[in-house]
Amino acid sequence: MDFSFTKEQEELREEFDVFFKEEMKNAPPKWGKGGLESIYATDEGFEFHKYMAKKLGEKGWISRAWPKEYGGQAVPLIEQFIFNEVRGYYGAPGIDGFGVGMFAPTLMVGANEEQKNRLLPPIARGEVFYCQGWSEPDAGSDLASLSTTAIRDGDYYVVNGHKTWTSGAHKADHMFLLARTDPDSTRSRGLSVFNVVMDYPGIEIRPLLFMDNKHVYNEVYFKDVRIPAKDLIGKENEGWALTRQTMNFERSGGGGFLSAKKSVFDIIDYVKSTRRDGKLLSENPVVRQKLAKLYIGTEVGQALAYRINYEQEKGGLIFAASAASESKVFGTELAQRVANYATEIMGLYGQLAPSKWAPLDGEMIDGYQFAPAANIYAGSNEIQRNLIAWVGLNLPRFK
Amino acid sequence: MNLDFTSEQEMLRKSVAEFLAKECPFETVKEIEESDEGYLPKLWKKMAELGWMEVYFPEAYGGYSDPFMDVMIIMEEMGKAAYPSPFFSTVILCGLILTEGGTEDQKNALLPKIANGKLIMALAQYEEEASYQPTGIRMPAELSGDQYVLNGTKMFVTDANIADKLIVAADVKDAGITLFLVDAKDPGITCTKMPAIGMDNTCEVIFKDVKVSKDDVVGNPGRGWEILERMFPKAIIAKCAEMMGSCKVSIDMTASYAKERVQYGKPIGGFQAIQHYMANMQLGYDTSINYLYKVAWMADEGMDVTKEVSALKAQVNEQYKYISERGVQIHGGVGTTREFNIALFYRRAKAAEYVLGDTDYHYEKLAQALGM
């Protein structure tokens, strides 16, 4: 066994590191950790996201791991993993989690040549931004029960329905939509995937405010929206199988542990420079133990992420599927512990939102509010635990 | 043993609950949170008319001399409504300081005004270091003629932005920690509301050459910490009561959501994962609430509850966070929105954690009280 990176990989990490360190100097004030709120809650945030996407596109870094035929360089997954780690460490935007992370790989496995040639290059150039049109008020964990319809009418599909939670829909150019093309079907049969341009007539976007009153998420209403039939991705009524693949792309992130580690280091700097009751916080054994526990979380989480990446590269997807669920559960709950411990360690200051008074720019209390959301989206942690038990451990599944 | 509330207490609970249900539904709570004042003067007046401010104040100063248990009941119901008001700052923190440590003149002058809803007060204890200890109070009060002069910064002063009077803890040379009654509108005072997860009135208050008459020392110079220590136990009980009320509604609203919300053709409350969370929430609630009642009873009996209030606050801090956090999780995505009410409690649980000592502070105090 050998856990080390090659010399080339180390050099690559260094190259990414230099780039992001430099570029992050351009981040708007109160940028945060680079999550959905950093990107979508303010205009400056989204402008910075676009700026970075363009830079990354020019460098060819968005599509490095893509096959050569779609303009990529077909680099091994591990290089993309390193890229994501470094980007996570700096909280840098520029990679559209929906377009680049989810829809581009879906197109590669499910779209026809015309669609790939038309839709992939703008994603690779960092010019087109996507949102994810899956969830509905009555279809959350049980996505297959969705009721938005897309009915064929000549060269068009006519869409009616109500999507919810659509992150960044108010900024996005396109949506990948999952809708029911066979109105008589139930559950996973009769669903199809579409590429939707967000300024089609009949699309109405309303803010869905988060608990901290920020506008990041949306309700999207479709009223007789006409989508050209050429934007059906894959076969009609076979969208569920394709969407299952999109879900796998969504869950196989894995670069987040270095971001958590960065937070731990930030908190360590804070406790080493903050005095309370005549002592540095770092001298307090309770504080020391909390930070030690968090650090262990980032270490073991990262080790698991390496394993998943390695197995995916080898094609051992059976292991990787359940392990990707483990990584999602562990990563999100670790982020929650980081935010909770950090805001405990800060004492009274822990409650302060981003402002001149808040330690670490208030990132920790923002994280404290975002953490439960991450436990819920991209397949809730309950659903992930079900999968770990059913797929990973082969435990019986009751109907 | 008799673990029942009296019928008067049940009636009090019912009337507070009905009043808040009618006057301050969650939509109003959110409007209040988004306002600069952070409270509704109209409701404050009405509460005063209903006689809830002076429940525990001694009869000699126009109160009812009721047991503190009654205040606990009011706070529990306010917690259920997530009702934002200066009740805790004014009636509990400052009211207890005055009843425990004020001079006759101060009690005669101020308690009836609080009772009438004409006086809002805030306690300025913490400073930039954010210590809960007496050593954290360093702001100097210098004697000059027959006045004291205050200079410095107080942090996390809840409701300072709407207060008429502040009680300020400062350090007097050779005497020690002293509490001062200060006019909140003094031109030497600059008050700024800080943005916080509780969306409440936590403020930074800067004092520049603020002059205070000797008559406005609460009790005597140097007695400040002693008075605060007499206030803490009951104030902690009151805060914990509010937090437990919030736990109760969090459980109730989550249980009813879990019964209604259908996924995979079944109410999510039927999934065992969800049932186990809910069972844990209920366990956290039942253990804590009965302990709260016991400690409140002990305090009313005049027993020493130093140990118990630390145990209580640490326990309630943890359970309130757990219950509201699982409440959000069980709600799924909607639980994290401004629209659904469970997130109100998730945010407020974090804010409440810091009030009168956080969890680790109380673990340590308890360890000391246990002879370690």
Ligand SMILES: Cc1cc2nc3c(=O)[nH]c(=O)nc-3n(C[C@H](O)[C@H](O)[C@H](O)COP(=O)(O)OP(=O)(O)OC[C@H]3O[C@@H](n4cnc5c(N)ncnc54)[C@H](O)[C@@H]3O)c2cc1C
């Ligand atoms: C911040 C945020 C951003 C999001 N962004 C997007 C987006 O851009 N696009 C999009 O389409 N969607 C998005 N979502 C929606 C997300 O995918 C859903 O919230 C998620 O699928 C859960 O669905 P739900 O919220 O309806 O919860 P529900 O499915 O109603 O679940 C409620 C609770 O029941 C539990 N539960 C459900 N089924 C089971 C079971 N079988 N066993 C045990 N427990 C169960 C859940 O784990 C949860 O705790 C986002 C959500 C959030 C919170």
